[in-house]
Amino acid sequence: MKPAAFEYYAPVSVEEALDLLDQLGYDGKILAGGQSLIPAMNFRMAQPHALVDLNRVKELFYIKSAPDGSLLIGAMTRDVTVEFDKMVAERLPVVTETMPLVGYYQNRTRGTYGGNLAHADPTGQLPTISVALGARAHIRSKTGERWVEMDDFYLGPFTTILEPQEMLVEVAYPALPPRSAASFKEFTRQVGATPMVGVAVLVTLDDKNRFKNAKIAYLGVGEKPYAATECVKVLLGQEATAEAIRAAAETAAQKDVDPGTDIHGTADYRRNLVNVLTRKALTQAVQSAKK
Amino acid sequence: MSKKVDIKVTVNGKLYERSVEPRMLLSDFIRHELGLTGTHTGCEHGVCGTCTVWFDGEPVRSCLMFAVQADGHEVHTVESLGTPDNLHPLQQAFMEKHALQCGFCTPGMLMTFAHFIQRHPNPTDEEIREAMAGNLCRCTGYENIVEAVKLAAQRMAGK
Numbered sequence: 001m002k003p004a005a006f007e008y009y010a011p012v013s014v015e016e017a018l019d020l021l022d023q024l025g026y027d028g029k030i031l032a033g034g035q036s037l038i039p040a041m042n043f044r045m046a047q048p049h050a051l052v053d054l055n056r057v058k059e060l061f062y063i064k065s066a067p068d069g070s071l072l073i074g075a076m077t078r079d080v081t082v083e084f085d086k087m088v089a090e091r092l093p094v095v096t097e098t099m100p101l102v103g104y105y106q107n108r109t110r111g112t113y114g115g116n117l118a119h120a121d122p123t124g125q126l127p128t129i130s131v132a133l134g135a136r137a138h139i140r141s142k143t144g145e146r147w148v149e150m151d152d153f154y155l156g157p158f159t160t161i162l163e164p165q166e167m168l169v170e171v172a173y174p175a176l177p178p179r180s181a182a183s184f185k186e187f188t189r190q191v192g193a194t195p196m197v198g199v200a201v202l203v204t205l206d207d208k209n210r211f212k213n214a215k216i217a218y219l220g221v222g223e224k225p226y227a228a229t230e231c232v233k234v235l236l237g238q239e240a241t242a243e244a245i246r247a248a249a250e251t252a253a254q255k256d257v258d259p260g261t262d263i264h265g266t267a268d269y270r271r272n273l274v275n276v277l278t279r280k281a282l283t284q285a286v287q288s289a290k291k
Numbered sequence: 292m293s294k295k296v297d298i299k300v301t302v303n304g305k306l307y308e309r310s311v312e313p314r315m316l317l318s319d320f321i322r323h324e325l326g327l328t329g330t331h332t333g334c335e336h337g338v339c340g341t342c343t344v345w346f347d348g349e350p351v352r353s354c355l356m357f358a359v360q361a362d363g364h365e366v367h368t369v370e371s372l373g374t375p376d377n378l379h380p381l382q383q384a385f386m387e388k389h390a391l392q393c394g395f396c397t398p399g400m401l402m403t404f405a406h407f408i409q410r411h412p413n414p415t416d417e418e419i420r421e422a423m424a425g426n427l428c429r430c431t432g433y434e435n436i437v438e439a440v441k442l443a444a445q446r447m448a449g450k
Binding site (some may be wrong): 004038053109 | 293295296302312313314316319335336337340343346349351352354355356357359360395403421422425
């Protein structure tokens, strides 16, 4: 239960960190909050040759508003900072409401927002919410930068499009259109445990309370955050009634997801969770969007 | 073995200078280098919570940090709460309410709840249980811990 030896680097700027990642290549591993990496190292499931610790890179700790109304979160912003931030609560209440579900308080004091996203845990709440909210990742390397939709950021379990020399520096949440609201629902057998299934929804209603836009993403039904399409088709243009929501939730469970069976639950059980959670999340989001 | 790094860490108000391997966990640093064995190590992967200390005033799992990361920072361990002659109100309440049996989880419980009471001076049972989710106790069944936290909070609020 002790980590294997590694080389340790503690850069104080993004430039310096990117230089190090460039030199180290596949030998380098970023250390953010360490709430997932260090357990893996303690078990020696992970034995990185070198760690590039970002905890002294002050420029990566921030929450701010962009001129276009987006909300920008620096990669090293602590989870507790996001949890209690007033601007986040105002603009993205779904994030504020979900943060208490991410690990425990003593993990969130150290854990970081960007670390959570880049860790790409297939049962992670924040990746799924970020996909539903249409967030974009700002990625930098020594030689350049790119912006990637969170939808395209995930490749599989614990795998993202990040190259070894690249770093996630920021995530940007676009301002929600009027009459929009998001909601997240999950099911766990034990409070604070890994969710079996979770769903994040974002809905926009028109002035006649019809679904103008919807985005629905799942965790726990595949290897990465999964954005559903069939249930969205069922919703669009429909009046936001309980019947429309029920039909969409049924469609999600029957057509969109293809969950597996494991020791925690059968595929049928997971489909049922998808149905119930989708209905609850849509109902709550519609209620908030009408306000 | 990788190269040792010189660090300066303030623990319970006292400055310590040591030379450590980067792979040394903060929990092991506190116990083995500083001899402060009040901080316990249980699961060493961030689940049990018994290694909870305050890092720059916030409760963290000391098994999920490296000692090198504490360079220039401030750590408080359970030894900072009270002394046998002058217990912290939370320690006193744990004793009175039988909130411990074997005592293995106790340092983590105390560090978690001493911070929790600062944030929630008048906590509900639900808030206490929610806050306790990150600390495991295999003896008490938790009920007496909830009682102790309530009693300590009342006394600290001067009720």
